[in-house]
Amino acid sequence: MKRLIKLILNVFPRTLLQRAAGWAVPLLGIFYLGRGRECPLCGARRRRFLPYGYVTPREDALCPRCLSLERHRLLWLWLVRETRLLDDCPRLLHIAPEVCLMRHLDRLYAQHPERYVTADLESPLAKLH
Numbered sequence: 001m002k003r004l005i006k007l008i009l010n011v012f013p014r015t016l017l018q019r020a021a022g023w024a025v026p027l028l029g030i031f032y033l034g035r036g037r038e039c040p041l042c043g044a045r046r047r048r049f050l051p052y053g054y055v056t057p058r059e060d061a062l063c064p065r066c067l068s069l070e071r072h073r074l075l076w077l078w079l080v081r082e083t084r085l086l087d088d089c090p091r092l093l094h095i096a097p098e099v100c101l102m103r104h105l106d107r108l109y110a111q112h113p114e115r116y117v118t119a120d121l122e123s124p125l126a127k128l129h
Helices: 001-009 013-033 070-082 099-108
Strands: 033-038 050-052 058-062 093-095 118-119
Touching: 001 050, 070 099, 093 099, 099 118
Parallel strands: 093 118
Antiparallel strands: 050 058
């Protein structure tokens, strides 16, 4: 599985991978059903996460449900536990938006969509380019 993921990441363009990941990765996640890990972003329980990495694939890196990596899960836990960002809804510019975080922040800012703006040079997910 690690070799297959490494091959896919290195062969296909990043924009294509971003578009296909939303349906392809959850399909792979079926093979990982279980209770060993829980994602703090989406609450998914899997026996382990998918491997991920361009050069050297890391074990237990990618949540197959919400596509979060280790850094995204850690950032979300910090935002929830240590900041008031999620309570106050201040103006927020999200550069290079990650799908997993963007979904939560979009819902959080649903009452004030003008306060949450995503921006990226190439990502098809961003509002501003």
